[in-house]
Amino acid sequence: MADEAGPAGADETSVKEAWERVRRRLRAELGEDVFSSWFARLELAGILEGVAYLTVPTRFLKSWLEAHYAERLRLNCAAELPAPNGIILSVRQVARDAAAAPLAESALRSRAALSPAPVKTEATAAAAIPGAQPCERDSVDACGTALDRRMSFQSFVVGKSNQLAFAAAERIAAAPAGQSPYNPLYLHAGVGLGKTHLLQAIAQEARRQGKRVAYFTADRFMYGFVAALKSQTALAFKEKLRGIDLLVVDDVQFIQGKSIQQEFGHTINALLDAGKQIVVAGDRLAGELEALDERIRSRLGGGLVVEVGELDETLRATILGSRLEALQNAHPSFQVSPDVVAYVARVVATNGRDLDGAANRLLAHATLSGQLVTLETAEAAIRDLVRTREPRRVKIEDIQKLVATRYNVSRADILSERRTAAVVKPRQIAMYLAKSLTPRSLPEIGRRFGGRDHTTVLHAVRKIEKAIGEDRSLHDEVDLLKRMLQE
Structure with a gap:
């Protein structure tokens, strides 16, 4: 079902050469300093169904590249790689369950996989979804991508722009299985505005209540499905998904490939028909996801659709204050005045991830230089985060x-x-x-x-x-x- 790594006759050598050309283009466009800081550890795992799968070693690096260089990456990859359907960026991990190996070795038939070989675990393909984190033996969860315990409802900062989304998320997480009034829930927002935080909070709260939950990023869903096909455990994959109470899928716009989209659509239909809850997030309205199957768009658009809006200055100041408070708990000597908080919240007007970056830069300046954080030093520390506001997304x-x-x-x-x-x-x-x-x-x-x-x-x-x-x-x-x- 998967496409080849490239055009007919493309082999490991040609794919590697094409990837080196992409790296050379990025180095020439951005300069050696920027390339070394952000792109040196970026690797090509392979090409599947016309999608280039790129990996980085940390979640922070993934978030930074998505927020600041996604379009540049896409354009350069499109210029050199046989990947007309775009790119998927994910965090590579050394340990995967045993079913992940066929994906790297068979589904990515370019044999250009550069990630470390998966480490075999005790989980079998029938006991866990391929490509996902293994379940505990007595767990009621249908496992998916690992959750970040820090992304809870308690740590989410609520403001006017996200109040409706937060209320809907809380209601769904608290509703008894099969009794949610909003199904499916579709959240859409730009990068760094909190939709992933809300999805993880829903999954964690529902899991705490004993519901069977599967949380996936789009790339993990695709990896899992293709791995199941190659390891001949697709039936176990499908049965496991259809036995859950709540399916949560993030960044649905990245789900590519006709067969994978068909299986995703069948899963959505089966769960909705059985009264199971579905929560999905994307970067724009479902109807605008042209690469997604029309039937999936229709299903997602038929439920509750909520936009997570841009952060206003008051909300940015509150978020920044909470980040700084957490840092101050770990570093008691680190202090930031309200004037500095107000200044940073005013000039870093992009998204929450840049606010995290600003907080970390202020901490680094204070701890490394031993100086107090003043308006002047804050301005110097966050200079690279202060950018002209990007024009709004045009439809x-x-x-x-x-x-x-x-x-x-x-x-x-x-x-x-x-x-x-x-x-x-x-x-x-x-x-x-x-x-x-x-x-x-x-x-x-x-x-x-x-x-x-x-x-x-x-x-x-x-x-x-x-x-x-x-x-x-x-x-x-x-x-x-x-x-x-x-x-």
């Missing part, structure tokens, strides 16, 4: 609506087969803006514009690029549309 639907309004046509006209000049020009401008302002591929954009072919989108993009280079008024007009969409 193709928003582009279509704005362009339609601007050119006095309807959105239906833009999606139609009409070829009059009054419709063709705004349609091509909208396609150009979709390519310029969103991470969507040409085929995805074509599907969102009435099911058109990717060559039609490419023609429109090239035509508008040429036109704005020759027509100053059109250049200004398109530039205005970009600014309106990004505000």
Whole structure:
């Protein structure tokens, strides 16, 4: 069921050479210092179903790369590797259960696996889900990815932007098995806004109440399913999943591959039909996950859908204060004034992970230099975290609506087969803006514009690029549309 590591004839040597080219590109673009700090330990585990699986040794490094370099990684990998479906970044571990070995050796048929060989455990393929952490012998849990005990409801900081999501998560975790009023629950948010924390809190609280819980990141679900197929334990995998009370899946946008998506869809349907609870998180609305099977999107969108909003300054200050308080408990001499907390919360306006980074930098400065943390020293310590606020995420639907309004046509006209000049020009401008302002591929954009072919989108993009280079008024007009969409 899995694709080869690359095009026909691609072998271990060609894949390794392609990966070295990716590394050289990153080093040239970012410089030796940045590359050595963040990319030196990044490895290619292999390519499966057109997806490049990249691994790093720590969760912090994974979070940092996802928050700051995800798009650059994707573009460079797309340029050199036979991986048209994107990348998956995960934390490599030395110890895996015995069923993980076939994934590295068989499913990744490039034989380019660079991770350490899995260590065999006592768990058998029939007793635990392949690719997951082994269960205790008397556990009622259907095991999944290991949980971080620090991510509980008690440690979650609630504000206006996440209050609804928190309330729904608490209600689901506390509800008796099969009696949740919100099923499925779909949370969506950008990087570092707390959706993973909420998912882990749900899983831990439900598990504490004796419910059978399976918590997966998207990459662990895919690894587990493919490993089960290769080790001929797929039936045990499916039966184990269908016997749980709660399924929690994070970063669903990364689930790739037709067969894997089909099994994921079957699992969702079976659990929902049996009255079991499902909680899923993604980086955008389910309907916008074009790479995901339409039936899965429909199922996820049919439950309670909640956005975890961006952190406002007050919430950022509260989160930072809680992080600093935890550090101060471990380092009593480490003190940060309220003025410094307010300053950092104001200028680090991206996400919670950067706030963690700011707290750690302040601690490092204080302990290594022996100096008090002042506004001046804080500014120097967190300089690399203070970035111009990124433009908001632009949706193709928003582009279509704005362009339609601007050119006095309807959105239906833009999606139609009409070829009059009054419709063709705004349609091509909208396609150009979709390519310029969103991470969507040409085929995805074509599907969102009435099911058109990717060559039609490419023609429109090239035509508008040429036109704005020759027509100053059109250049200004398109530039205005970009600014309106990004505000």
